[in-house]
Amino acid sequence: MTAENAENKPETRIQREKREIILEAALEIFSIHGFRGATIDQIAEAASMSKPNLLYYYRSKEDIYAALLHxxxxxxxxxxxxxxxxxxxxxxxxxxxxxxxxxxxxxxxxxxxxxxxxxxxxxxxxxxxxxxxxxxxxxxxxxxxxxxxxxxxxxxxxxxxxxxxxxxxxxxxxxxxxxxxxxxxxxxxxxxxxxxxxxxxxxxxxxxxxx
Amino acid sequence: MTAENAENKPETRIQREKREIILEAALEIFSIHGFRGATIDQIAEAASMSKPNLLYYYRSKEDIYAALLHxxxxxxxxxxxxxxxxxxxxxxxxxxxxxxxxxxxxxxxxxxxxxxxxxxxxxxxxxxxxxxxxxxxxxxxxxxxxxxxxxxxxxxxxxxxxxxxxxxxxxxxxxxxxxxxxxxxxxxxxxxxxxxxxxxxxxxxxxxxxx
DNA sequence: TGAATTTTTGACCGATTGGACAAATCCTAA
DNA sequence: TTAGGATTTGTCCAATCGGTCAAAAATTCA
CATH class of the missing domain: 1.10.357.10 (Tetracycline Repressor, domain 2)
Structure with missing residues (x-):
């Protein structure tokens, strides 16, 4: 099952940790290249995980960006x-x-x-x-x-x-x-x-x- | 032959006019979307010419951007x-x-x-x-x-x-x-x-x- | 332990993009 | 008028990108 909480199941430890790592990596990449200039691959690379793995925690590039801004x-x-x-x-x-x-x-x-x-x-x-x-x-x-x-x-x-x-x-x-x-x-x-x-x-x- | 003047042949009337139109269109598009976010197609569209035609006057997206900044x-x-x-x-x-x-x-x-x-x-x-x-x-x-x-x-x-x-x-x-x-x-x-x-x-x- | 669930990954896909190319058309000067 | 160069375009290509999917691996919990 996907990690995205459309309904609010409690967040697991791994989810908390990985989401944290992803947002830190996303900040690094987005702040350098902007939304359009950044790629999911770059963020995944910076977060030391595979692209599909990253997309398991955030459904899309937009989702990562929105979560980061908020x-x-x-x-x-x-x-x-x-x-x-x-x-x-x-x-x-x-x-x-x-x-x-x-x-x-x-x-x-x-x-x-x-x-x-x-x-x-x-x-x-x-x-x-x-x-x-x-x-x-x-x-x-x-x-x-x-x-x-x-x-x-x-x-x-x-x-x-x-x-x-x-x-x-x-x-x-x-x-x-x-x-x-x-x-x-x-x-x-x-x-x-x-x-x-x-x-x-x-x-x-x-x-x-x-x- | 390409319109790009690697060696300095005089610029024709059409070249002057078209380059002007291209840079105006490029300003519009680049200022909205940034370098990475802008596409050659968008600039060509805004300049009312085909993409290959635009690339006849400026060899690449980088060239347009550099010319505009200068x-x-x-x-x-x-x-x-x-x-x-x-x-x-x-x-x-x-x-x-x-x-x-x-x-x-x-x-x-x-x-x-x-x-x-x-x-x-x-x-x-x-x-x-x-x-x-x-x-x-x-x-x-x-x-x-x-x-x-x-x-x-x-x-x-x-x-x-x-x-x-x-x-x-x-x-x-x-x-x-x-x-x-x-x-x-x-x-x-x-x-x-x-x-x-x-x-x-x-x-x-x-x-x-x-x- | 072992079944259910969560997490991870490799392979893949369609769309977009920057750019190449050759053929066709248009200009211009002799 | 016409030859030669300038301009324009349709077509195509390889790379990149966002995202999917099914299967494997790891984790959790009864």
Missing amino acids: RLLDTWLAPLAEMDAAGDPVQELRRYIRRKIEMARDFPRESRLFANEILRGAPHIANILTKELKPLVDEKADVLRQWMRQGKIASVDPYHLIFALWATTQHYADFDAQIQAVLGPGRSGEGRFEDAARFIEQLFWNGLRPK | RLLDTWLAPLAEMDAAGDPVQELRRYIRRKIEMARDFPRESRLFANEILRGAPHIANILTKELKPLVDEKADVLRQWMRQGKIASVDPYHLIFALWATTQHYADFDAQIQAVLGPGRSGEGRFEDAARFIEQLFWNGLRPK
């Missing part, structure tokens, strides 16, 4: 979700920038996976974007507006502020090839993430200082 | 190249931001084409990045440093400043699907580019105001 989503949105209305705005924004830069440094594959998906028009996660991301961003935009009303940060469009935070931080994962080419061999070490964090903090700290 | 590069780098050391820093940066946002609005296909290429590790333009882009950025980083020494803008890392300008502006083309999902139907009209330009100008204007 699994990573919460992790991906965690930094924004943790932004706390009750905290100090400067501290909260600083912390958010730090976490996003750390993710660009430590989880570039995840960043590129999502970047590629959005670049293609988000065909697999369109409803996630409107059903989960939008409400979260709406909520945090309210938090930002609250801080603005309290005079703690400058009054700007909160949505574009969030976009700018995303753009500046994720840039270091998604466009790494360009950044390394421009910075050259001298500055392309891991220190660039620290420099980036410092610059971005300074930019937003001065840029949002209340008048 | 053709668009100058246009793509023009805004940065035009940043003038002799001009007023605030005006120059403001103008740069405006031009980049206009390009995100008017040439999203070009932006996504390059974004996808960089995301994949820039396999086709690695040497362009180091031979053309890096020198240009080095030159403009010097201009920025000069402005900083003159006390006209705050002292920050000029490279990360350029990265942040790229990131915030190109974001509106490359991640358009996400932005439209988050802003929702009410705000996803063309006005978002104007809002974005205003926000980014304000962010950098305040963020770079000399102390």
Whole structure:
């Protein structure tokens, strides 16, 4: 019988382990080649199993990809979700920038996976974007507006502020090839993430200082 | 005989016209599907010609892609190249931001084409990045440093400043699907580019105001 | 232990894709 | 007008890819 749980029988130990291995391999391959560019053979190879064996755990390439995106989503949105209305705005924004830069440094594959998906028009996660991301961003935009009303940060469009935070931080994962080419061999070490964090903090700290 | 000019015979009128049509079609298809996801048949269809006919003008899919990237590069780098050391820093940066946002609005296909290429590790333009882009950025980083020494803008890392300008502006083309999902139907009209330009100008204007 | 169930695999298939080729048609310049 | 080169197309091919299937091997549990 196939391992796919259309009806919810309990997952066996082997199923849990193998699905884990497959998703890790899929992240590696999909983040490099994109959905279309990746092949099931490559993923199977990276997961050290035969193609039919892999297809025993996930019925199709689409299934693997969808499972991977769903699994990573919460992790991906965690930094924004943790932004706390009750905290100090400067501290909260600083912390958010730090976490996003750390993710660009430590989880570039995840960043590129999502970047590629959005670049293609988000065909697999369109409803996630409107059903989960939008409400979260709406909520945090309210938090930002609250801080603005309290005079703690400058009054700007909160949505574009969030976009700018995303753009500046994720840039270091998604466009790494360009950044390394421009910075050259001298500055392309891991220190660039620290420099980036410092610059971005300074930019937003001065840029949002209340008048 | 093939139309490909290994040796430099003059290009005929038909060759000029057809190559133009092919590259326009290739931009459309490649920017949507990426290099791997696009097919020669799709490009031929979009260019209203048969596949063998298309392959008469460009020997291979790689050739079309390479020709397209090279053709668009100058246009793509023009805004940065035009940043003038002799001009007023605030005006120059403001103008740069405006031009980049206009390009995100008017040439999203070009932006996504390059974004996808960089995301994949820039396999086709690695040497362009180091031979053309890096020198240009080095030159403009010097201009920025000069402005900083003159006390006209705050002292920050000029490279990360350029990265942040790229990131915030190109974001509106490359991640358009996400932005439209988050802003929702009410705000996803063309006005978002104007809002974005205003926000980014304000962010950098305040963020770079000399102390 | 041994039967039932789960897991693994080799062989295979149809569709798609990048590209080759030769024949046919069209242009153009003398 | 016409010869020679430029352009166009129908046909075909080999490789790749997503996925199937039946049978073998391994595991689980009564």
